[in-house]
Amino acid sequence: MNGLCRRTWQALTFRNQPFFSEWSFGKYHRDSYGFIKLLGHCRSIRSVQELHAQILVEGLDQNGFVAAKLIGKYVEHDEGEVKMGTARKVFDTLVRRDVFVWNVVIQGYASLGPFVEALNLFDEMRVSGEPTNRYTFPFVLKACGAMKNSDKGEIVHGHVVKCGLDLDLFVGNALIAFYSKCQDVETARKVFDDMSLRDIVSWNSMIVGYTLNGKEDEAIMFFHAMLHNQADCTPDSATLVAILPACATKSASQVGFWVHSYVIKTGIEVGAPLGSCLICMYGNCGHVNIARDVFDRIDDKNVIVWSAIIRCYGMHGFADEAFNMFRRLEEAGVKPDGLIFLNLLSACSHAGLVAKGHEIYEKMEAYGLERKDNHYACMVDLLGRAGFLEQAVEFIEGMPVQAGKDVYGALLGACRIHNNLELAKEVGEKLFILDPEKASRYVTLATMYEDAGQWEDAAKLRKLLRDRNIRKPAGCSSIEVDRIHHVFGKKDETHPLTEEIFDTLEKLERIMEEDFEPI
Template sequence: MQRCYSKPRPKDSYDYVSLLQYHGDPRRLAQIHSRVITSGLECDRFVAAGLVARYAALGRAGVAAARQVFDRAPHRDSFLWNVMLRGYARAGTPREALALFARSRAAAAGNRYTYTFVVKACAAVGDGAGRVGQAVHALTVRAGVEPDVFVGNALVAFYARCGDVAMARKVFDGVTEKDVVSWNSIIAGYAQNGHSDEAVALLRSMLRRGADCRPDHVTLVAVLPACAASGAVREGLWTHSYVVSTAIVMNAALASGLIAMYAACGRLDIARVVFERVLDRTQAVYTSMIQAYGSHGQGVEALDMFHQMLANGIAPDGICFVSVLSACAHGGLVDDGLEVFDMMDDHRVEKRQVHYACVVDLLGRAGQLSRALGVVEAMPFEPGRDVWGALLGASRLHGDIELAERAAERLLVLDPGNAGRYAALAQMYDDAGRWDDASTVRTMMRDRGVNKPLASSIVEGDMDA
C-alpha cells in the first residue's frame, strides 16, 4: 500500500522565503500568501520582499497585489523599495515607478539599484520624461553612483531614447568599468538615431579591447543596420564571420540585419543565401528580403517573396506592406501594387500616411499623375508631408509644374524646414526657364533660415587602425 507523506508547514520567515523562491504560479502564490497572513509573518521584511517580487513577476496581473503587500509592510528599507520599483518597471508601468520613487526619497536612501530602475522607468515613459530623467541623472551625480556600470548603462539608454546621443556618449565615456552592455547601449543609441558611422567606429573600438569585452548577439543586431546605412562592408562581413565562427544562433533579428547589410552592399545573392538558411522564418525575415529586392528594383522577385510568405501562413503587418508597395513602385508594377494596397483591408491592416504615399509614388513614377492626385484627394484623412512629398517628386519627374506648385504649397506649410522641398521646386523653375520664380523660392529658403544640406562621402577605415 502506497503511503503519502505531507510536508510540514513552514514555521518561520526562512521557510516562507524558500517556498516563494520555487512557486510562482498565481494560484499557488495566493495559497502561500494566505498561510503567511495566518502565521502573522506578512510584515516580516524578507517575506514581504519575497511576496512583492513574486507578485510583480506576474506583470500587470500581479503588480496591484504586490503594492498591497508593500503598503502594509511597516518597515520599508531600501531593499523593499527597490523590489517594488523593479516590479513596476517589469510590469510595464513606468509612471507608477516614478511616482513611487518620489515617495521613496523621503523614506529611504537610494542606492545604485534604485537609480538603475528609475532611469529605466524614465526611458520607458518616452516622450515627456526628458526633464524627469535629467533630474534623476543629477541625483545620481549627487549620490556618487553615476560612474557605476549599471546606472551608467541605464543613463546611456535613456539619453539615446531621447535622441541626445551627445549626452549618451558623455555618460558612456564616464563609466569607469564598461561591460558589453555599456558598448551595446551606446552602439544601439548611435545606430537608432541615424549616426551610423559613429556606431561602426564604436564597434572598431570595442574590438580593440580584446577578449575582455567581446561582442554578443545584441551587439551584432545593433550594429548591422549601421553597417548597411554607412556602407561599412568590412565590418558587415566581419559580423557575419563572427556569427559563424562563434556559432551564434541565427534568429530573426540577426538574419534580418545580415540580409539588409548584404543588400546595401549589392550582394543580393548572399542575402538570399542567408534567408534560405534561416529555419524559422518570421515576418521580419521575409520583410527584410522583400526590402532587399525592392531596393534593387526587382519588384517581381519582391512580390513573389510576399506571396510565398502568405502561402506559408505568415500574416503581413503595416511595415511589410510598405516594403511590398515600395518594391512595386520601383519595379513599375502598378496593377500589382494597387492589388497589394487593396489586400490591406483583407488582412485588417490599417492604411496610414506612409501607405498612401507609396501608392502616390507608385502611380507617379508610372506617369499617372491624375490618378495619383485622385488618391490624394480621396484619402479618408488629411494628407501629410509624405504624401505631398511623393506627389512633388512625381510632378518633378514628369515636368508637371502646376501640380508641383500645388504640392509644394502644402509642403512649405507642413514641412517648412526641409531644404529638399525648396530645392526641388527651384530646380523645376530653373528647368522651365522661370528664373524669377526660382529666385523667389531660394530667397524664401534663405529668409526662413533653411540650409541646403552639404554633400558628403563615406570613406571606410581600417578596423585594425
Template sequence: MFRFHHPNRLSATFLRRFGHYVSVTDNIRNGPPHFYDYANLLQRCAALDVLRKVHAQIITTGFQRNPFFLTKLIGGYFGGEEPDIDSARKVFDQMLDRDVFSWNTVIRGYASTGFPGEALYLYNLMTKTGVPANKFTFVFVLKACAVMREGTRGDVFHGMVFKLGFDRDVYVSNALLAFYCNVGEIRMSQQLFDGMSEKDIVSWNTMISGFIENGQEGEAVVFFNEMVCLHNLRPDNSTLVSILPACARTSDIRMGLWIHSYILKSGMELDSALGSGLISTYATSGHVKTAEEVFCWVRNKNLVVWDAMIWCYGMHGREEEALCMFSRMIELGLFPDGLVFLCVLSICSHAGLVKRGWEIFLRMEQYGVTKTEEHYACMVDLLGRAGLLSEALEVIESMPFPAGKDVYGALLGACRIQNNLALAEKVAEKLLLLEPDNAGRYMLLAKMYKEAGRLHDEARMRKLLSEKKIRRPVGCSLIEIGSLHHIFVVNDESHPSSQQIFETLKNLEGIMEDELVTRHG
C-alpha cells in the same frame, strides 16, 4: 480553493498541479517549511493565472502582510509576458511596511512597462516618506528619464549619484550611459565611458547601440573594433545585434563577414535578430545569394526575418521573388504587420505594379493592420509614378486623418515625374506650411519652374531660400579605410589630413594634364 494536508506545508497536490513541485527538506533554512515553498513558487511563476492562484493561497495562509512575499508578488505581476499593472499597484498600496526593495520593485515595474511618469512620481513619494534611495533606485529612475527624454531631470539624478558615490558602481554607470545615449548626449556618454574604472560587456554594448541610435555608425564600428581587438572581449548576442545595423547602413561587408564567421565558429545560435541583421548587411552589399542562405539557416523565423528577405529582393529589383516570399509567409500562417506591408507596398511602387499594390493595400484590413500615413504615402507614390494623379488625389481625400508631409511629399514627387506644374504648386503650398525649412521642396519646385521656362518664379523660390537662410542639402562622398569611414563634402577642410588630400588631388590633376598633352601633342 485548494486544501492543505498539513497546516505547516503546501499540499503536494497543489504544487504538482502547477508543475512546480518543491522538496521541502531541500529548501528549509530557517523558519517553517511553507515559507520556502512559497518563495520558490513565486520565483518560478511565469503564467499570470498561476501567480494569481499562488497570491490567493498566500492570503488564505496569513502571509498577506509579509513584505517579502508582497514584493515578490509585485515583481511577478509586473514581470510577466502580459503585465498586470493594476494588481501590482493594489498589492503595493495595501503594504503597511515598505522598504527600499519594495519601492524599487514598483518603480522598476512602471519604468519597464511604459509608465515612466508614474515611476518618477513614486520616487518622489518614496523620498517624502523618508525611505533613502540606494544605487538600484537610481538605475530605475534613470531608465524612466531616458524613456521620457527628461534630460534635465536625469542631470539632477546624475548629480545625486555622484554626491552619494554611486557613480563608481558599474551597474549605475551603465544606466547613466544608456540615459545620455537616449537623450542624444552621446558625447557625454563617451566622457563617462572613458572615465569608468570598471567596464563590462554591457558598457560596451550600450555605447555601440548608442552611437548607432544617434546616427554615428562609424563610431560604433570603431568601438566594436576596439572592444574586440584591443581589449580582447568576446562579443555576445547583444553586441552583434547592435553592431549589425551599422554594417548594413554602411554596406560594411567585411565586418558582416567577420560577424557571420564568429557566429559559426563560436557555436552561437543564429536567431531571428542576428539573422535579420546579417540578411540586411548582405543585401546592402549586393550579396543576395548569401542572404538567401542565411534566411534558410535561421530557425523560428519571425516577421523581422521575413521582412528583411523581402526587402532584400525588392532592393535588387527582384519584385516577383519578393511578392512570392510575401505570399509564402502568409501561407505558413504568419500575419504581416505594418512594417511588412510598408515594405511590400514600396516594392510595388518602384516596380510599377499598380494592381498588385491596390490588392495588398486593401488586404491590410483583413489582417487587422491599421493604415498609417506611410502606407498612404506609398499608395500615392505608386499611383503617381504610374501617371494616375487623379486616383492619387482620391486616396488622399479618403484618408481618415489629415494628410501630412509624407503623403504630400510623395504627391509632389509624382507631379515632378508627370510634369504637372499646376498641381505641384498647390501641393508645394501645403508642404511649405508643413515643412517650412525643408530646402528640397523649394529646390524641386524651382527646377520645375526652370523646365517650364518660368525663370522669374525660379528666381523667386531661390530668393525665398536665401531670405529664410535655409541650407540646401549637400552631397557627400564616403571612403572606407581600415574599417573607418571618411566622409567628404565639396571644399571640406574638416578632415585632419585635408592638406595632404588637397595636395594629392593637385598632383593628380597635374599628371592628368601632362597625359592629355602627351596624347594630343
C-alpha cells in the same frame, strides 16, 4: 473590519474565482520561504492569484520578501487592461516597505508603463526617507529614457553623483543608455570615458547610442576601438546586433563581412535578431544572394526575418521574389505586420505594379492591420510614379485620416517626375506648412519653376530658404579602406589625412596630364 477578517475576506475574493484550486505545498512549509519558492514556480496569472489567496490566509501579506516576490510575479504575468494595477495594489497595502520592494515596483513601471509612475514613485521614495541603492537609479533612468525626459534624467544624474554611485558600473551603463535615448550622445560618451570599470554592456550601449542618433561612422569607429581593446571585453551577439545596422546604413560591406566571419569563426548562433541584421546589411550592400543564404540558414524565422528578406528583394527590383517570400510566409503561418506590407508596397512602387499594389493594400484589412501614414504615402508614390496623378489626388481625398507630410511629399515627387507644375504649386503650399524646415521641398519646387522658365518664382523660393535659414544637408562621398569608413564633403578639409589626400590628387592630375598630352 479587523486585520484577520480583512485578510480572510480578501482570500475569499480570490477563492470565488472559477479558476481557484488549493495549492499542494508538498515539501514546502507554509512560511515565507515556502511561499517564495512556490511563487518562483508560478507560470500564469491564475497560479499567482491562487497563491496570493494562500498568502493572505496565512497572514504573510505584510512580509517584505514575500510581497516583493508577489509584486514581481504580478509584473511578469498580469494581463489586465490597467498595467501594473494588481502589483500596485499589493504595494499600497504594505505598511512597511524596504528598498527592495520600492525597486521592484519602480522596475515594473519602467518596463511596462506608465513610465511617469516610476518617476513619481522615485520622488515618493525619497520623501519617505527610504535610501536608494545602485539598483534604484537604473530603473528610474530607464523610465526617463523611455519618456525622453532629459530634464528629469539630469536631476536623477545629480542624485547619482550625490550618492557616490556615478562610478558604479550598473548605474553608468544606465546613464549611457538614458543620454543616448535623449539624443545627447556626447554626454553619453563622456559618461563612458569617465567610467573606471566597463563591461560588454557599456561598449554595446555606446554603439547603439551612436547608431540611434544617426552617427553610424562613429559607431563603426567605436566598434574598431572595442576590437583593439580586448582588456575590457570581446564582442558578443548583442554587439554584432548593435553594429550591423550601422554597417547597413553606411553600406560598410567590409565591416559587415568581418562581423559575419566572426560569427562563423566563434560559432555564435545566428538566430532571428542577428540573422535579420545580417540580411539587412547584405541587402543594403547589394549582396542579395548572400542575404538569401543567411535567411535559409535561420531556423527560428520570425516576422522580422521575413520582413528583412522581403525588403532586400524589393529594394533591388526583384518584386516577384518579394511576393514569393510573402506567399511562403503565409504558408508558414506567420502573421505579417505593417512593416512587411510597407516593404511590399515599396516593391510595387519601384516596379510600377499598380494593380498588385492595390491588392496588397487591400489585403492589410484582411489581417486587421492599421494603415499608417507611410502606407498611404507608399500608395501615393505608387500611383504618382506610374503617372496616375489624378488618382493619387483622389486617393488622398478619400483617406480616412488627414494626410501628412510624407503623403504630400510623395505627391510632390511624382509632380517633379511628370513635370506637373500646377499641382506641384498646390502641394508645395501644403508642405510649407506641414514640413516647413525641410529644404528639399523648396528646392524641388524651385527647380520645377526654373525648368519652366519662371525664374522670378524660383528666386523667391530660394530667397525664402535663405531668409528662414533652412539648409539642405550637404552631399558627401565615402569610401571604405581597411574596414574604416571615410567621408568627404564638398570643400571638406576636416579629414586628418587631408594634406596627403590632396597631395596624391595633385600627383594623379599631373600623371593624367602627361598621359593625355596632345601629340
